[in-house]
Amino acid sequence: MQHIENFDALACDAPNDMKKAESGLANLKFLMVGVMFGIVFVKAEIISWFRIQEMFRMQSFHMYGVIGSAVLVAMLSVWLIKRFRIKTLAGETVEFHTKAFNKGQIFGGLLFGLGWVITGACPGPLFAQIGSGYVVVVATLLSAVAGTWVYGYLREKLPH
Amino acid sequence: MEFIDLIRKPWPWYVAGPLIGLTVPTLLLIGNKSFGISSSLRHICAACLPAGIPFFQYNWKREIWNLFFVTGVLLGGFLAANFLENPTAIQLAPATISDLRVLGIQDFSGLMPADLFNTANLFTLKGLIFFVVGGFLVGFGTRWAGGCTAGHSITGLSNLQWPSLIATCCFMIGGFTMTHLILPYLMKWF
Numbered sequence: 001m002q003h004i005e006n007f008d009a010l011a012c013d014a015p016n017d018m019k020k021a022e023s024g025l026a027n028l029k030f031l032m033v034g035v036m037f038g039i040v041f042v043k044a045e046i047i048s049w050f051r052i053q054e055m056f057r058m059q060s061f062h063m064y065g066v067i068g069s070a071v072l073v074a075m076l077s078v079w080l081i082k083r084f085r086i087k088t089l090a091g092e093t094v095e096f097h098t099k100a101f102n103k104g105q106i107f108g109g110l111l112f113g114l115g116w117v118i119t120g121a122c123p124g125p126l127f128a129q130i131g132s133g134y135v136v137v138v139a140t141l142l143s144a145v146a147g148t149w150v151y152g153y154l155r156e157k158l159p160h
Numbered sequence: 161m162e163f164i165d166l167i168r169k170p171w172p173w174y175v176a177g178p179l180i181g182l183t184v185p186t187l188l189l190i191g192n193k194s195f196g197i198s199s200s201l202r203h204i205c206a207a208c209l210p211a212g213i214p215f216f217q218y219n220w221k222r223e224i225w226n227l228f229f230v231t232g233v234l235l236g237g238f239l240a241a242n243f244l245e246n247p248t249a250i251q252l253a254p255a256t257i258s259d260l261r262v263l264g265i266q267d268f269s270g271l272m273p274a275d276l277f278n279t280a281n282l283f284t285l286k287g288l289i290f291f292v293v294g295g296f297l298v299g300f301g302t303r304w305a306g307g308c309t310a311g312h313s314i315t316g317l318s319n320l321q322w323p324s325l326i327a328t329c330c331f332m333i334g335g336f337t338m339t340h341l342i343l344p345y346l347m348k349w350f
Contacts (some may be wrong), residue, residue: 012196016226018192028348030225031229031231033232034231034232034236037236039240042237043228043240048228049272052335053339057340059256065172065315072230073180074183074318077181078318086189089191096319098317098321099324103313104345105306105330108225108300109312109326109333110333111297111301112302113333114334115295115298116298116338117343118295119297123299127230129271131236131241132237132241134280136277136278142206143291144299145302146295147299147303148300149209150251155215
């Protein structure tokens with residue numbers, strides 16, 4: 001790798017692009033969106049280890065339908081926001097980010113896929129599983145935090 | 161039919177999927193935030209144990225919305241499981257049930273198999289594999305990939321980012337590999 005760390009490489013994948021200052025209370029909006037999201041996760045049963053098994057055995061359309069329609073709706077929304085230059089509530093221009101390719105998307109993606117099946121969860125559903133009463137998933141979440149930390153520790157040595 | 165009964169039944173994909181998709185414009189329009197979840201794990205590291213690692217030295221407080229969001233997901237999971245719970249057991253494909261029975265799964269009553277996800281398994285070799293190794297792969301893998309199913313498969317794809325398509329394909333390849341080539345051995349040996 002020639003140039004190692006520019007700011008972009010260190011930037012977050014779910015960045016806060018709000019320019020105006022936000023009060024601490026404004027975060028309750030995101031808490032509320034999270035609550036709605038968590039309810040959908042449980043009601044659509046996508047936090048279920050069983051549903052992940054069904055998906056990877058291609059024995060049900062359910063998960064493919066959920067992910068596919070989510071992507072289509074999000075895609076249409078993004079297109080509309082760009083096409084009609086829709087502003088945020090605070091009147092700002094909506095920021096979109098270009099993702100650069102690096103080999104981590106391949107290696108990391110494969111490892112994540114392996115973990116997805118045995119835990120029955122990606123990061124979002126981990127939180128919903130705990131909330132819905134599967135206390136033992138706290139261990140999985142802590143381990144996921146540890147995995148994130150070890151990645152940060154080894155980052156310079158890993159191929160990207 | 162009462163509204164609450166309708167809510168309590170499992171939601172079909174064509175209701176849940178679009179609602180999940182709408183999270184992207186909602187977050188963008190209420191606060192100029194890009195949807196992603198695995199970054200919350202990184203913020204937790206940055207807040208709790210930065211340890212002088214450059215990857216964890218940034219202003220995580222600016223990204224604290226993401227921690228509020230995942231706290232909301234946890235609360236939403238609690239509300240749905242306690243007040244909107246489905247009166248009947250999960251309706252799985254019969255083929256999945258028979259496949260999983262062969263692997264030794266017996267309890268199909270909850271959203272998660274009680275044979276695996278119970279606290280008694282926590283300090284067994286099985287628990288080590290499914291919780292500790294599994295969780296580690298999820299955390300390490302998403303960070304190396306630069307995002308998870310939320311950041312890549314939903315946000316990235318919806319913004320037509322081809323690196324996110326590659327990441328998503330790799331998520332799926334990893335998933336198929338584990339399901340068909342590795343899981344049978346994990347279930348048999350541990």
